[in-house]
Amino acid sequence: QKEVEQNSGPLSVPEGAIASLNCTYSDRVSQSFFWYRQYSGKSPELIMSIYSNGDKEDGRFTAQLNKASQYVSLLIRDSQPSDSATYLCAVNTNTGFQKLVFGTGTRLLVSP
Amino acid sequence: EAGVAQSPRYKIIEKRQSVAFWCNPISGHATLYWYQQILGQGPKLLIQFQNNGVVDDSQLPKDRFSAERLKGVDSTLKIQPAKLEDSAVYLCASSLRLAGEWNEQFFGPGTRLTVL
Numbered sequence: 001q002k003e004v005e006q007n008s009g010p011l012s013v014p015e016g017a018i019a020s021l022n023c024t025y026s027d028r029v030s031q032s033f034f035w036y037r038q039y040s041g042k043s044p045e046l047i048m049s050i051y052s053n054g055d056k057e058d059g060r061f062t063a064q065l066n067k068a069s070q071y072v073s074l075l076i077r078d079s080q081p082s083d084s085a086t087y088l089c090a091v092n093t094n095t096g097f098q099k100l101v102f103g104t105g106t107r108l109l110v111s112p
Numbered sequence: 113e114a115g116v117a118q119s120p121r122y123k124i125i126e127k128r129q130s131v132a133f134w135c136n137p138i139s140g141h142a143t144l145y146w147y148q149q150i151l152g153q154g155p156k157l158l159i160q161f162q163n164n165g166v167v168d169d170s171q172l173p174k175d176r177f178s179a180e181r182l183k184g185v186d187s188t189l190k191i192q193p194a195k196l197e198d199s200a201v202y203l204c205a206s207s208l209r210l211a212g213e214w215n216e217q218f219f220g221p222g223t224r225l226t227v228l
């Protein structure tokens with residue numbers, strides 16, 4: 001069973017702090033990695049994708065990938081209360097077509 | 113650009129009844145996905161279509177679930193008969209193509225199913 005694991009949280013951070021969300025995956029052939037944000041009662045929304053080892057920055061968000069350690073993380077700088085949501089890590093476990101396996105998500109709470 | 117449309121938004125049925133969900137993907141998107149999201153879990157892929165063909169249905173409980181995308185556009189997912197454990201949000205997503213980088217999946221609002 002190909003697995004994606006996340007700490008369910010909640011991860012509580014004060015406004016303005018850096019939130020660090022982590023994800024590990026079991027399948028070494030995984031090629032691409034995604035972070036989705038899901039507000040309560042809403043559908044997932046893609047916020048970051050990463051395909052190569054290293055860091056990828058987009059605004060306040062930075063995704064980090066280490067394929068050797070099978071580890072991907074999401075950093076949110078200057079966290080805002082509006083960032084409070086569940087963050088889902090998704091891994092494409094297929095070498096051909098895109099087939100995503102999602103983690104259970106980490107709930108982030110940003111307090112004012 | 114219109115997003116992924118789903119209906120109904122909510123459905124309550126009794127166990128052993130049947131139910132159907134409808135999805136209309138973003139115009140021009142060739143790939144369509146149905147996910148099941150149980151409360152507190154991440155979405156689980158049930159079935160994936162490329163145009164009107166099934167790409168992957170390895171996690172679809174075929175004894176009770178069926179899905180079709182006859183004309184390669186909209187799709188229906190059916191459960192017959194429903195069980196209590198089918199209570200979940202059923203999410204439809206679409207993407208422009210089957211593979212490749214920058215192939216973002218866009219999700220619809222979902223259908224919340226409650227089986228009593």
